[in-house]
Structure formats: structure tokens, C-alpha cells
Amino acid sequence: xxxxxxxxxxxxxxxxxYRVPDGWTVVPGQRAQAPLGGAARVGMVVAVxxxxxxxxxxxxxxxxxxxxxxxxxxxxxxxxxxxxxxSVGSTCAAxxxxxxxxxxxxxxxxxxxxxxxxxxxxxELLTGAGREKRVLERLEATKGAALVIAADVETVARWAQRxxxxxxxxxxxxxxxxxxxxxxxxxxxxxxxxxxxxxxxALLAPLPPPxxxxxxxxxxxxxxxxxxxxxxxxxxxxxxRAREPLALLLTAATPSLEAWWRAESGxxxxxxxxxxxxxxxxxxxxRGILRREPLTPPLAxxxxxxLAAKRRVFLVVSRLTSSLACDECGAVxxxxxxxxxxxxxxxxxxxxxxxxxxxxxLPDTCAACHGRRLTPFxxxxxxxxxxxxxxxxxxxxxxxxxxxxxxxxxxxxxAAAAAADVVxxxxxxxxxxxxxxxxxxxxxxxxxxxxxxDFRAGERTLALAWAAAERVAADGAVIIQSQNPGHYAFAAVxxxxxxxxxxxxxxxxxxxxxxxxxxxxxxxxxxxxxxxTRRLAEAVGAALRGSKGLTVYPPxxxxxxxxxxxxxxxxxxxxxxxxxxxxxFKAPSAGRGIIDxxxxxxEWPF
DNA sequence: AGCACGCCGACT
DNA sequence: GTCGGCGTGCTC
Numbered sequence: 001x002x003x004x005x006x007x008x009x010x011x012x013x014x015x016x017x018y019r020v021p022d023g024w025t026v027v028p029g030q031r032a033q034a035p036l037g038g039a040a041r042v043g044m045v046v047a048v049x050x051x052x053x054x055x056x057x058x059x060x061x062x063x064x065x066x067x068x069x070x071x072x073x074x075x076x077x078x079x080x081x082x083x084x085x086x087s088v089g090s091t092c093a094a095x096x097x098x099x100x101x102x103x104x105x106x107x108x109x110x111x112x113x114x115x116x117x118x119x120x121x122x123x124e125l126l127t128g129a130g131r132e133k134r135v136l137e138r139l140e141a142t143k144g145a146a147l148v149i150a151a152d153v154e155t156v157a158r159w160a161q162r163x164x165x166x167x168x169x170x171x172x173x174x175x176x177x178x179x180x181x182x183x184x185x186x187x188x189x190x191x192x193x194x195x196x197x198x199x200x201x202a203l204l205a206p207l208p209p210p211x212x213x214x215x216x217x218x219x220x221x222x223x224x225x226x227x228x229x230x231x232x233x234x235x236x237x238x239x240x241r242a243r244e245p246l247a248l249l250l251t252a253a254t255p256s257l258e259a260w261w262r263a264e265s266g267x268x269x270x271x272x273x274x275x276x277x278x279x280x281x282x283x284x285x286x287r288g289i290l291r292r293e294p295l296t297p298p299l300a301x302x303x304x305x306x307l308a309a310k311r312r313v314f315l316v317v318s319r320l321t322s323s324l325a326c327d328e329c330g331a332v333x334x335x336x337x338x339x340x341x342x343x344x345x346x347x348x349x350x351x352x353x354x355x356x357x358x359x360x361x362l363p364d365t366c367a368a369c370h371g372r373r374l375t376p377f378x379x380x381x382x383x384x385x386x387x388x389x390x391x392x393x394x395x396x397x398x399x400x401x402x403x404x405x406x407x408x409x410x411x412x413x414x415a416a417a418a419a420a421d422v423v424x425x426x427x428x429x430x431x432x433x434x435x436x437x438x439x440x441x442x443x444x445x446x447x448x449x450x451x452x453x454d455f456r457a458g459e460r461t462l463a464l465a466w467a468a469a470e471r472v473a474a475d476g477a478v479i480i481q482s483q484n485p486g487h488y489a490f491a492a493v494x495x496x497x498x499x500x501x502x503x504x505x506x507x508x509x510x511x512x513x514x515x516x517x518x519x520x521x522x523x524x525x526x527x528x529x530x531x532x533t534r535r536l537a538e539a540v541g542a543a544l545r546g547s548k549g550l551t552v553y554p555p556x557x558x559x560x561x562x563x564x565x566x567x568x569x570x571x572x573x574x575x576x577x578x579x580x581x582x583x584x585f586k587a588p589s590a591g592r593g594i595i596d597x598x599x600x601x602x603e604w605p606f
Numbered sequence: 607a608g609c610a611c612g613c614c615g616a617c618t
Numbered sequence: 619g620t621c622g623g624c625g626t627g628c629t630c
Contacts, residue, residue, distance in 0.1 A: 006630080010607045016630040037609060037629040056630060090607085 002026075003051045004059060006034055006043035007089035011228075013586070015046055015088070019056040026059070029067030029074055031092075031099055033060040042099050044092040046074060063099045068185065073204050076243055080229050080236060083575045085597045090228035095204045095236075097172060097181035123241055123248040124269045125218070125259055127498065129276030129470075131251045135214055138249065139195065140166050144210040145188060147172075148197040149233055151222035154431070156197045159216070163195040172198030172205055200225065200233045203240070211246040213237055218250040218259055219463060221602045230598055234259065253470060254463045257509060260502050261516040277436075277474030281494040285485040286445070294379045294387050294444050299479050302440050303388070303422070307395055311439025311476065313422040314429065315388070316468055317381045318448040324351060324362070328371030333363060344376045346383060379444045385424050392422065400425030400432065427464055433471040441468040442479040450484055454604035455514045462489040462501050469493055513551070515600065519574040522601050523566040523582070527593035530561040536593040537564035540585060544568055547581045575599055 002020040018034050020026050030045050035057050042063055069077065069092070081091045126134055139146045148163065150156045153175040163169035170184035170193045181201075187193035189206040196205060200223065207213065215223070215237045223233040234250065241248040250259060250268070263270035284296045295303070306313050323341040324333040332341045333351060335358060342351035342360065351360045365372055376383060381399050388397055398420035400413065417423050417432050425432075443465065450461045469478045480490050492501035510517050523544065525537040537555035544552045544566065551569040558565070570577055578597055585595050 003630095008607085008629090010629085012607085012629080014630095018630060034630080037607095039608070039629095041608085041629095053630085 001050070001052060003049050003053060003056065004032065004045045005047040005049070006032060006059075007046050007087065007092060008036055008041055008043040009087075009090045009093035011087055011090065013087050016043070017053060017056055019058045020048065021058050024059070024062070026062065027067055028071060029069040031063040031068065031096075033063055034058075035060060043089055044069070044074075046088060066186075066189070068096055069204060070206075072243060076204065076236075076240060079239060080231055082579070083235075084229040084231040084599050085575060085579060086228040086230060094228055095201060097185055097201060098178045100179055100182040120245055121247050122267070122269045123238060123250060123262075124271070125255055125263050126249060126251045127253065127255060127270065128273035131253075132216075135216075135249055135251060136162060136166070139163070139212060139214075142210070142212055142247075143194075144212060145191075145194045145207045146196070146212040146214065147188070147202060147205055147207055148195075148214040148216060149202060149223075149237070150197065150199060150216045151220040151233075153199060155216065156199060159197040163197060167195050168193045169195040169197065172196055172202035174199070174201070200236070203233055203236050207244075207246055209245050212249065213241065213246050214249045214251070216251050217253075219252045219254055219256040219459075224600075224602050230600075232600065232602065235600070254459070254466045254498065254501075257459060257502070257505060258516040260498075261506065264506075275496045278496040279441075279469055279472040279474060279476045279478050281469060281478040281480070281490075283485040283490050283494065284479060284481045285483075286481050287483045287485075292375070294384045295391070296481055299442050299481060300391060302442070302477055302479055303392065306439040306476070307392060307421055309439060311473075312420075312433070312437065314433060314438050314441045314468065314471070315384055315422065315424045316429075316441065316443045316446070316464065317379055317384050317424060317426060318445065319426045323378055324374050324376055326366035326369060326371050326374055328373060329366060329369040331366055331368035333367070333374065344380075346376070346386065378448065381424050381426070384444055388422055388424065395421045397422045397424065399423075400429035427467075430464075430467055430471065435470055436473040436476075438472045439476045440479070441472050441476075443468070443481060445481060445483075447483050450482070450487060450489070452604075455509070455512070456602070456604070458487070458489050458501070458505055458508075461487075462492060465489060465493045469496075513569055518551075518569045518571060519600055521568045521570070521574055521578055522598045523568060523578070524596040524598070525555070525564045525566070525593060526562060526596070530557075532593065533557075533562060533564055536595075537566060540582070540595060541566050543581045543584065544578070547577045549573060549577050550581070 004018050004020050004026050005015040006018060007015045016036060026045055026048050028045050028047055031042055032045050033040050033042050040060050077088060077091050081088045148159050150159060153173050156171060156173045157175055160169050160171050170187050172181055172184045184196060185205055188196050191208060215234060218234045237248055252259065259268065262268040284298050286296060303313055324344045325331065335342055344351055349362055351362060363374065366374060381401060385397060385399050396419060398417040400417050400423055423429055423432060446461055450457055465480065472478055488504045489501055492498055523540060525533060525540050527533045527536045541552055541555055544550055549570050553567040555564040555566045582595060
């Protein structure tokens with residue numbers, strides 16, 4: 001009898017075997033519906049073989065008339081799953097359009113994709129002004145298939161419109177109905193469409209050679225969204241390019257250190273560009289300044305001048321809420337139970353704990369020294385808005401909150417922000433402004449960002465400051481108020497010179513053994529009680545320490561003490577070493593506890 | 607992941 | 619006396 005091995009979207013790291021009903025033709029790469037745990041579920045057929053295993057349930061029905069993945073693409077999926085310690089089934093689910101009900105049989109087979117020839121071009125990293133225009137020119141010049149991957153559906157929509165001006169373009173992302181996504185996949189496969197745009201679920205879309213794959217904003221953390229596979233789209237794209245003859249273009253205003261290092265090592269081409277127009281960037285030193293006012297005199301003057309010139313102002317604030325501190329002894333008002341600083345809301349005149357949610361009225365005196373002067377520190381959007389309104393009462397001022405920007409009130413807030421003279425917001429507000437749309441962009445206090453307990457803090461700060469500067473007209477200004485005015489991220493933005501950031505940053509990363517020189521993984525252990533969690537974490541730590549190539553740090557408890565995280569460093573073989581070391585905990589006999597592994601984390605979970 | 611099975615608290 | 623909490627375990 002014929003047996004099909006099917007991988008399901010579940011954290012089980014093996015496939016399930018089914019009998020192929022007589023008369024069916026099934027090949028690996030097709031999805032099929034089959035009974036699993038009492039329900040009919042869709043999985044990927046990863047192998048078809050002859051055998052004699054009595055008692056197997058039969059496949060229920062085929063979902064794809066034609067395979068959606070070729071053998072080579074299934075091999076790529078295996079590689080992704082192994083590298084990210086994800087299951088093959090959930091990797092497939094994340095990297096394919098959702099299965100349609102049923103589809104018409106197509107006639108075209110999958111394009112055969114061979115190994116990369118010796119003449120295959122290196123991946124290219126496009127930086128600098130006009131990088132997106134250069135991508136479009138490339139796609140216009142080539143007659144081959146092209147796929148543009150963006151980090152979010154909004155960007156996909158914009159690119160789909162741009163591509164449609166060149167040739168027929170289809171969308172493979174969740175911004176269009178499921179049937180349309182499936183049809184787009186098939187249109188690429190049979191050549192009826194040559195241009196496509198999508199998010200990570202489009203990364204494996206069929207691209208008959210000669211083809212171009214474009215990854216926009218390769219530095220974006222959104223290219224590694226939550227859920228399997230825990231791998232950045234940049235890594236998927238680079239591996240696909242290594243296995244398939246396609247041209248790979250990466251774009252970034254501020255490349256990831258990973259991409260920059262590859263470029264320096266000659267693995268990626270990074271054409272150098274003449275610097276384009278750039279605003280005047282100044283850094284205002286706020287050290288030793290009594291912070292009762294978020295706007296230093298130079299910033300207040302710049303706002304006044306920009307508004308007088310009828311141009312727009314963007315004030316970048318940190319999402320971190322402000323807290324209350326004693327002017328006399330410096331103590332911060334903390335939650336009695338959780339020990340973290342209570343978030344101060346001026347409007348509500350209350351203090352709220354962001355861990356346990358407890359809300360307290362404002363205290364009259366400092367608990368530490370009984371001083372009577374408790375004042376807020378840190379500049380949240382709300383406090384900055386208040387200060388700006390007080391000084392510029394005639395201006396139209398809008399606040400852009402990431403939380404309020406979603407949902408029903410989102411549209412209203414967006415409209416208000418789009419019409420405002422002064423927008424006060426976090427990183428997400430950047431989307432409101434096109435290139436050179438602003439007269440002034442200013443960072444009220446990026447120090448929280450810079451001091452975040454995350455080795456990517458500098459990279460993030462650079463990305464945000466650079467992105468803001470790109471949105472300011474060449475005759476406009478960027479003002480950065482900081483207690484770290486000498487930081488090389490600011491110097492790089494001020495002189496529009498990326499090297500000024502990457503040179504010292506690479507040195508720092510190399511010295512401390514951070515990516516791109518070593519790989520990181522965060523292993524999370526969870527068990528019922530806190531002592532069980534502790535015991536599990538100790539056992540996991542011991543197992544990891546037994547592995548030669550791994551550097552293992554002691555487990556860190558989270559605030560609730562129900563989760564412990566173990567940070568691990570290793571080399572290129574980190575996934576394999578982790579998999580070997582953790583195998584005993586994955587066995588069914590291992591019992592209690594859940595172990596979770598995040599390889600190459602981009603967001604620091606602490 | 608789902609979904610079942612399986613033992614301990616507040617209700618008709 | 620039941621309904622239901624989610625801890626543990628299995629799914630071809």
C-alpha cells in the first residue's frame with residue numbers, strides 16, 4: 001500500500017502516516033486533509049512511500065490540486081525548521097497562503113530549480129536615498145518574475161500599486177481574501193503573473209527563473225513576527241537564494257548588523273552611493289539640566305520657527321511611561337508588591353503598576369525621605385503634549401499612541417494626526433510622513449531607548465533617528481536632546497554617514513560576543529509551580545552546559561517567577577547543539593514542563 | 607496546537 | 619447531587 005507522511009501545524013516534531021486511498025495520486029508538496037485527534041486537519045505531505053502498516057487511517061482529501069512546494073522547497077522548509085527548532089508542519093503553515101476550500105486543477109508543473117550557477121549574482125544590499133526607486137527600476141528592466149516581501153500589509157498594498165504600473169501584479173498577503181492569495185500563488189507558478197508582493201507567508205512563492213526576490217527594510221524586527229518559524233525573513237531569503245538561481249535585493253535605510261557584516265565580508269554587494277540631501281542635525285546636551293520642561297530652548301525655538309514657516313513638526317517620544325520621583329532624595333515611587341516604578345498618568349492623576357495593574361492616588365510625600373516634592377520624570381507623549389500646548393496654543397497638536405491607533409478610534413486619530421502641525425508620537429507615527437514631508441523632527445529624550453537592556457539598543461536608536469531624518473526636508477532640521485550626546489548613533493545621523501555607526505558597533509558586538517559574531521538563543525522553561533520551574537530550568541541549564549560549543553548563562557526568573565529564561569551563545573551550529581542538548585526534555589517521558597527556544601532573537605524579552 | 611480525559615469547588 | 623476549572627497526554 002501507499003503511505004503518505006503528513007506534517008501538521010502543531011508543535012510535534014514528527015509527521016503522521018496515512019494510507020493513500022486507491023487510485024489517488026499524491027506527491028510531496030501537496031497539502032491534504034486527514035483525521036488527527038478526532039478532527040479533520042490540513043497538513044503538508046512531506047513524503048510518499050510504499051509500505052505495510054496496518055491500521056492507518058486514510059487521507060480524507062487533497063487540498064492542493066498541484067503541489068504548492070517543490071522537492072527543493074520542501075528541503076528549504078526542512079532547513080528552516082531545523083535552524084529555528086520549529087516543526088516542519090508549522091513552518092509550512094506560516095510560509096504558505098491559507099488552504100482554499102478546493103481548487104481547479106492546473107496544468108503547469110512546478111518550475112524546476114537547480115543549484116546556483118557560478119555566475120549567479122551576489123545578493124545586493126541597497127541603502128541610501130532612492131533605494132526603493134532603484135528597486136522599481138530593476139524590476140522594470142528585468143522581464144523575469146519578481147516577488148517583493150514587506151514587513152507589513154500596509155507596505156505590501158503600497159508596493160502592489162507600484163508594481164501594477166509595471167506589469168500585472170498580484171498580492172500574496174493577508175490584505176486580500178484567501179482565494180485571491182491562492183490564485184496569486186498559482187498565477188506566479190504558471191507565469192500568468194510575473195510580479196507579486198506579500199509578507200513572510202509569500203517567501204516560498206514559486207518564482208520561475210530568471211527571478212528577483214526583494215526584501216524591503218531587511219533591518220525590520222517585524223520580519224520575524226511571533227509564531228513559527230522563529231526565523232527572520234532575511235535569513236530565509238538568503239538561504240533560498242543560495243539554493244535557487246534568483247537575484248536577491250535587500251533594502252534598508254539602516255541595515256541590520258548581520259547584513260552589514262555580510263557586506264563587509266564580501267558575501268553581499270553593497271553599492272556605495274553619494275549622500276543625498278540631508279537636514280541639519282544637531283544634538284542638544286541635556287546632562288545636568290533640571291528637567292522640568294521637555295523642550296530645551298533650541299528645540300522650542302526650532303518649533304516656533306517651523307510653525308511660522310507653516311511646516312510640520314514631529315516630536316518623537318519614548319513609549320515608556322513616565323514615573324514619579326522625589327526631588328529631594330531621588331527615590332522613584334514604586335509598586336509595593338512588584339518593586340517596579342509606577343507609571344504616572346497626569347490626566348488621571350494616578351499611579352498605575354504596569355505589572356499587577358494596581359492603581360494608586362498620587363502620594364503627598366516621599367515614602368523614603370518624607371520630602372514633599374514629588375515630580376514626574378521621563379517624557380511620555382502625554383506630558384510632552386501638555387508642555388507643547390502650553391507654549392504653542394495656536395498650533396494644531398495631535399498625539400499618536402500606538403494603542404489608540406488601532407481599532408475604531410484609529411481612523412479618527414489618524415485623520416487628526418494627518419492634519420496636525422505638531423505630531424507627538426512614538427516610532428509608529430513615522431508612517432504618517434512621506435520622505436522630506438517634515439520641517440522639523442526632534443527626539444525629546446531618546447535616552448530610554450539607548451539605555452534599554454538590549455544589545456540592539458544602539459541599532460534601534462540609529463534606525464529610528466535615521467528614519468526620522470529621512471522624513472525631514474533638506475532645508476529642515478533634526479534635533480536630538482540627549483544625555484548621551486556623544487553617542488555614535490547620533491554622530492552617524494548628524495553626518496549622514498552609516499560607517500560612523502557600524503564601525504564602533506561591530507567592534508562592540510565582536511568584543512562582547514554578540515551577533516553577527518556569535519549567535520544567541522533564549523531557552524524558556526515553564527512548569528507548574530515556581531520550584532518546579534526552577535528545577536526544570538536548572539536541569540535544562542545543566543544539559544546545555546554539557547554541550548561544548550555553547551556558552552550558557554544562569555537562568556533568570558521573570559517577575560511572576562513562573563518562567564525562567566536561559567540565554568545561550570554559540571556559533572553557526574547553535575541550532576543543532578541546542579536540539580541535541582534539549583532532546584531529552586522533548587521526549588514524552590520527560591514529563592512536566594514546557595521548553596521553548598527562540599533562536600536569533602530580535603526583541604529582547606526582559 | 608486542539609481536544610480529550612480526569613480529578614476538586616460553587617451552583618440548580 | 620451536577621457543571622466546570624485547566625493540568626496532563628495523545629494524535630497516524
